[in-house]
Amino acid sequence: MSDNTDEKEEVQDEQSSPFETGSITVEKSGHFIHCLTVIGQIEGHYILPSQNKTTKYEHVIPQLVAIEESKEIEGLLIILNTVGGDVEAGLAIAELLSTMKTPTASLVLGGGHSIGVPLAVSCKKSFIVPSATMTVHPVRMNGTVLGVPQTLSYFEKMQDRIVRFIETNSAITADEFRKLMMKTGELIMDVGTVLDGEDAVECGLIDELGGLSDALGFLEGVIEVSESAAHSS
Numbered sequence: 001m002s003d004n005t006d007e008k009e010e011v012q013d014e015q016s017s018p019f020e021t022g023s024i025t026v027e028k029s030g031h032f033i034h035c036l037t038v039i040g041q042i043e044g045h046y047i048l049p050s051q052n053k054t055t056k057y058e059h060v061i062p063q064l065v066a067i068e069e070s071k072e073i074e075g076l077l078i079i080l081n082t083v084g085g086d087v088e089a090g091l092a093i094a095e096l097l098s099t100m101k102t103p104t105a106s107l108v109l110g111g112g113h114s115i116g117v118p119l120a121v122s123c124k125k126s127f128i129v130p131s132a133t134m135t136v137h138p139v140r141m142n143g144t145v146l147g148v149p150q151t152l153s154y155f156e157k158m159q160d161r162i163v164r165f166i167e168t169n170s171a172i173t174a175d176e177f178r179k180l181m182m183k184t185g186e187l188i189m190d191v192g193t194v195l196d197g198e199d200a201v202e203c204g205l206i207d208e209l210g211g212l213s214d215a216l217g218f219l220e221g222v223i224e225v226s227e228s229a230a231h232s233s
Contacts, residue, residue, distance in 0.1 A: 044086025137192025
């Protein structure tokens with residue numbers, strides 16, 4: 001009786017895990033692909049209020065390490081609908097993604113705001129649905145800010161890190177991206193640009209218009225090519 005109860009509890013835990021972690025591993029054509037969602041605000045060093053929908057970087061980073069080291073998982077799909085958040089935490093996740101050997105793809109649904117842009121371009125291939133938007137603007141900070149030259153220097157260095165990362169991992173140039181960041185008249189009481197799916201692809205920020213099947217199809221193709229090369233060698 002106790003054995004059956006334990007088995008039922010294990011099944012229930014497996015079924016509820018996607019709702020707890022925002023991630024799930026699926027099988028497609030015999031290949032195991034892990035899907036990880038990045039939604040709401042990227043939570044960094046400070047805990048956000050409970051009513052905020054957040055993605056916690058201390059949860060995501062260990063998952064990425066486990067995926068990279070897994071013998072079963074052959075591909076990773078990142079699904080993005082984020083309003084930005086902690087810049088350094090978001091950039092840390094993006095840097096990890098960009099250095100993974102596991103085939104990766106990103107899919108922007110809804111929005112990729114602020115630090116969501118580096119996350120979107122960090123994967124081997126990025127997709128965006130036509131109705132989604134990418135919001136590009138300069139680095140901002142909430143709370144008390146000291147009006148001293150060092151603060152301005154810090155913001156400039158942080159912005160340079162983000163621009164360099166995006167230029168390295170997408171088809172847009174640093175100058176073009178800075179123009180989008182500093183554009184006036186498009187955002188209320190702010191500078192920046194809102195790009196819909198087609199515009200994001202046209203300027204080279206995102207690789208391709210597409211949806212879930214396109215992203216999964218790309219990963220499956222990369223996995224099969226890798227398998228063929230391994231067999232031939």
